[in-house]
Amino acid sequence: MQVMNQYEQGPLTEKSECLYISREGKRYQENTRILREQKIDIIINEKLILHTMCTPQYLTEAVLGRLRTEGIIEKVDEIEKIHIGNDGKIATITMKNDAWNEKQCKKLSPVSPVKWKEEWIFHLADILAEGMPLHNETWGTHSCFLAKEGEVIFACEDIGRHNAIDKVVGYALLHEIDLKKCMLYSSGRMPSDMAEKVIRAGIPIAVCKAVPTAEAVELAKKYRLTLICAARPDRIRVYVS
Template identity: 45%
Template sequence: MSEDHMFYTEELPVSILYPDGKRVSGEAEIVSEHNLTVLINEKAAYRLVCTKDNLKELVAGRLKTDGIIESAEDIYRIYFCKYENEASVFLNKEIAWEETLRSDLTCCTGNRVYAEGKRAGLKKLPPKKVCPEWVFALTEEFGKGTKIHDRTAGVHVCMLAREGEILFVSEDIGRHNAVDKVVGYALLNGISLNECMIFTSGRVPVDMVEKVIAAGIPVLVSKSVPTAESVKMAGEYGLVLICRAWPDKCEIFAG
């Protein structure tokens, strides 16, 4: 295994079974889980189960999609300990916390929130015209050159794009984390989120739609399917929601 992948995957023994009953011993490269505790202004805020890749982007993106920050200017510093299992975030403002423990019920990685900040109400997104060429160009490129998915098929992939141009690609065992990583990348690199679209491999439940609206991104595209609640919420807040996006067709549920 190359050094680039030593923290993301692990080679484990596997027994391969064939229809004729034959079994062959071998090894499989399996994606690893990483536990990350996030402190905000010295107070425990999150325990994230994630892929150990683009962690700074993950933290910044989560702060944005949870409504804790508006922009990168709200962050004074993000510091990681030696083994990157704890991140200390210092903000340029005080946060009012509610002393409650909340679970992210639809997050497939079992993330936990120890202190939930007071979140401003979601704002309706401005209208956004989407050219079909942009969407179908992304369907052709989706998943190409993904360093973890190519080796394990065990992570979600998310692309950040602007007018059909791919700006950043993230991978994570959690589809919510993958979205947060591209949001964080945009924040930390001065990219206007209201000019972008997101293309994700994951299903689109209502909390995923809420996350994208909170980030101010007007277009969400997925290879997978939405829920009835997510379609209704997308329509209410002006989010363009395109699902079952493949090179030959896609389905527009809102926008």
């Protein structure tokens, strides 16, 4: 796969003045840092297929991960070239299969369970509790870790928890990391569409700081995904193991 990323990352945040009002009626102007967004149109074989709105960082990873978690690709060798323009607004994908179309999106398949240890989960929860740079600055991001045996391989932040998952999956694809031996830790909730992303990526263990939905639990049971939620430094809830 040929990667051509002409986008030069600019600032992720900018200063914004706001009026602070307390419940007691105290008022004053204050400067805060707020996140910037980047809209990306994903064009596959000259056809607009997807849009994504994300923090303007790790754009190649975001696009590749989205292709994987949507079931469009399984491996990067299905792609001939990925090109991201210098404004970061368009990602052009050339697939090796010229006849590709969106109807080819692959169905969900069960993941292969792996053994895990409680201390791995608590270690990841401890890392998140220490804080992430952009969240500490803006209070505006979700975080996602790609880990193996409790050790973080890659961590990222984004305005959306779905985007953060895409970025860690894309990172794994770019660096030829076997997702079947990894776990994913997310700072957000785990609804069914998040669980689908993890299953499509082939990741056997999904961990999140918040709670799942009933549909996410059912998906995890059906596709053999280990699902651990409400994962914090002092306790975890194992919904599917």
